[in-house]
Amino acid sequence: MKPKSVIVIGAGIGGIVAAIHLARYGLKVTVFEKTSRPGGRCNRFSRDGHHFDTGPTLLIMPLVYQQEFAALGASLHEMLHLQRVDPTYHLVFDDGQYLALTSDMKSMQEQLEAFEPGSFSSFLRYMNEGYQHYYLGMERLVNQDFRQPSDFFRFSNLPLLFSMKPLTNHYHHMSGYFDDPRLKAAFTFQDIYMGLSPFEAPATFSMTPYTELAHGVWYPKGGMYSIVEALMQLAGRAGVEFQFVAPVDRIEVNGNQAEGIVLTDGRYIEGDVLLANADLPYVYRNLLPYDGESEKMAQKRFSCSVISFFWAVDKPYEQLNPHTLFLADDYRENFESIIQDLKLPTNPCLYVHAPARLDPSMAPKGQDTLIAIVPVGHLSEQEPQDWAEIRDCARQHVFRRLKTLGISDLEAHLKFEVNYTPLSWSRRYNLMKGSTHGLAHNLMQLGYFRPHNRHSHYHNLYFVGASTHPGTGIPTAMVSGRLAAERIKDELQY
Numbered sequence: 001m002k003p004k005s006v007i008v009i010g011a012g013i014g015g016i017v018a019a020i021h022l023a024r025y026g027l028k029v030t031v032f033e034k035t036s037r038p039g040g041r042c043n044r045f046s047r048d049g050h051h052f053d054t055g056p057t058l059l060i061m062p063l064v065y066q067q068e069f070a071a072l073g074a075s076l077h078e079m080l081h082l083q084r085v086d087p088t089y090h091l092v093f094d095d096g097q098y099l100a101l102t103s104d105m106k107s108m109q110e111q112l113e114a115f116e117p118g119s120f121s122s123f124l125r126y127m128n129e130g131y132q133h134y135y136l137g138m139e140r141l142v143n144q145d146f147r148q149p150s151d152f153f154r155f156s157n158l159p160l161l162f163s164m165k166p167l168t169n170h171y172h173h174m175s176g177y178f179d180d181p182r183l184k185a186a187f188t189f190q191d192i193y194m195g196l197s198p199f200e201a202p203a204t205f206s207m208t209p210y211t212e213l214a215h216g217v218w219y220p221k222g223g224m225y226s227i228v229e230a231l232m233q234l235a236g237r238a239g240v241e242f243q244f245v246a247p248v249d250r251i252e253v254n255g256n257q258a259e260g261i262v263l264t265d266g267r268y269i270e271g272d273v274l275l276a277n278a279d280l281p282y283v284y285r286n287l288l289p290y291d292g293e294s295e296k297m298a299q300k301r302f303s304c305s306v307i308s309f310f311w312a313v314d315k316p317y318e319q320l321n322p323h324t325l326f327l328a329d330d331y332r333e334n335f336e337s338i339i340q341d342l343k344l345p346t347n348p349c350l351y352v353h354a355p356a357r358l359d360p361s362m363a364p365k366g367q368d369t370l371i372a373i374v375p376v377g378h379l380s381e382q383e384p385q386d387w388a389e390i391r392d393c394a395r396q397h398v399f400r401r402l403k404t405l406g407i408s409d410l411e412a413h414l415k416f417e418v419n420y421t422p423l424s425w426s427r428r429y430n431l432m433k434g435s436t437h438g439l440a441h442n443l444m445q446l447g448y449f450r451p452h453n454r455h456s457h458y459h460n461l462y463f464v465g466a467s468t469h470p471g472t473g474i475p476t477a478m479v480s481g482r483l484a485a486e487r488i489k490d491e492l493q494y
């Protein structure tokens with residue numbers, strides 16, 4: 001019997017993972033990718049011996065990676081050479097104080113007690129809560145496919161309303177642990193990865209600082225793009241076919257079926273099943289026929305965006321640790337500017353990554369490769385922002401903040417700079433509003449309420465990736481790929 005064919009639109013993490021599973025089930029899978037390489041947001045560029053991960057820089061939730069590589073018939077630790085990054089982050093506050101987040105409890109105790117006497121025991125309580133949220137969240141929310149309401153609205157899920165604190169505000173909740181606003185910030189800034197401000201995020205997300213310290217933040221040799229390379233090896237073995245520089249112009253539908261795709265070069269390709277990995281709101285607005293759904297999707301909450309600077313420097317800055325985070329005193333104002341006003345905050349929190357501290361091959365000998373990321377609002381359709389001006393302002397903020405670490409000559413030592421603004425994210429990967437993390441993970445866009453992995457009308461059109469269930473991040477996109485593939489397999493009765 002001829003195998004059924006699946007067309008995957010987009011070679012992001014979710015698309016590649018789903019494609020591997022489907023090919024392993026025996027389906028004929030072809031992936032059409034707009035750009036010239038796989039990986040989507042998880043990407044890399046190299047120039048003059050400097051290697052830059054352009055998207056993710058943190059391998060967090062290693063247990064999920066292990067689980068998902070195993071589901072693909074592979075071993076994470078055999079495919080990637082991983083090293084643990086500890087301290088995970090070096091936090092720098094406006095007053096010049098530092099806090100190195102580490103799983104060395106002795107060091108944590110000394111540091112935390114110096115900030116606020118008694119805070120170490122509060123930290124341990126907070127980690128314990130994060131532990132509960134993490135394991136419950138993984139079991140009951142992330143690894144579940146909510147195909148119908150009864151999969152979610154179950155009596156057995158009711159206790160989650162109490163045990164996972166989805167209705168409790170994360171930042172306010174921190175008052176039960178710490179008085180010092182710097183400590184409240186140190187254990188809530190991770191909410192931005194979910195596209196949320198800690199002032200609106202559910203306390204459920206204490207799971208992130210927990211997993212970062214308990215399971216570790218890791219770094220694959222060669223950088224985060226090695227994950228994509230490993231997945232591409234598995235895709236090759238499974239027999240997935242890829243077509244690059246093959247942008248899809250539209251999805252052809254008939255009745256309640258998706259029949260195929262039309263590429264921008266006019267080619268028409270038929271498929272038994274279609275799986276869209278391109279950003280979900282973009283798929284509704286740009287690839288599907290108009291039916292009013294795209295407006296509803298555009299009304300949803302989107303995550304923020306970022307301005308990224310990729311700097312090649314002609315000398316090493318050893319005082320920069322692998323992951324340095326500058327946290328601003330005006331923490332609340334930071335999130336309000338980014339999330340409500342869609343602006344650059346006046347004193348932005350920002351992040352600097354120095355990959356050569358972990359893997360010297362990321363920069364030529366005696367030089368450095370630096371990545372600075374400044375969170376900003378996403379693209380505004382009502383009042384388009386001046387991104388060139390905002391980018392230049394953001395760059396000056398990074399230079400200013402680096403002076404706290406005694407780095408005042410970076411500008412003079414730049415060999416070259418490449419930068420991405422929200423416009424770049426939108427144009428490169430078709431991310432709606434340039435939102436780097438897709439749809440935000442607020443309560444009404446989580447679990448059953450997050451867009452599902454199948455279209456409600458076109459029954460053979462499926463979705464995978466950051467804006468779908470379970471959500472953003474590489475590990476979660478891998479779960480999304482597996483869940484979508486399992487659903488396709490079940491519904492095709494393959």
Ligand SMILES: Cc1cc2nc3c(=O)[nH]c(=O)nc-3n(C[C@H](O)[C@H](O)[C@H](O)COP(=O)(O)OP(=O)(O)OC[C@H]3O[C@@H](n4cnc5c(N)ncnc54)[C@H](O)[C@@H]3O)c2cc1C
Nearest residue numbers: 010012014034040041055056057058248278465466473474
């Ligand atoms: C700056 C930044 C930092 C991040 N940091 C981290 C981190 O440290 N750790 C972490 O785990 N996660 C991080 N993330 C999130 C993570 O990168 C994403 O959640 C994940 O990569 C999303 O994968 P996806 O499956 O949604 O695919 P995407 O990356 O969205 O890929 C979709 C693909 O579809 C293609 N496409 C779009 N339109 C079309 C079309 N019409 N035709 C054909 N192809 C099309 C795109 O070119 C793209 O390749 C970060 C993201 C960004 C942007």
